[in-house]
Amino acid sequence: MIVRIFSEGQYRVADGERARIDELDEACRRAVDSDDEAAFTKTFAELLDYVRAHGELLADEELEGSDMMLPPPDTSLDEAREEFTGEGLIPD
Secondary structure, rough: OEEEOOOEEEEOOOOHHHHHHHHHHHHHHHHHHHHHHHHHHHHHHHHHHHHHEEEEEOOOOOOOOOOOOEOOOOOHHHHHHHOOEOOEOOOO
């Protein structure tokens, strides 16, 4: 699957990593719902770090359709409220 982190690029991540990415996405959603900025900041960083660690950064010229799109690393809790819906950052 292809995961785009806005302002960074696209990563090719094995489909088997989807469950952990979904868990981290859900933790981010819960932090936003509870207005817990510290938890959101920590968990969102973990989500991005997980994608980076388990994915292969694609070359800029290797543009593919993204299966998941994540906001940039500097996303604030207020901005995340606008991005998150009931299903988190990553729609099913």
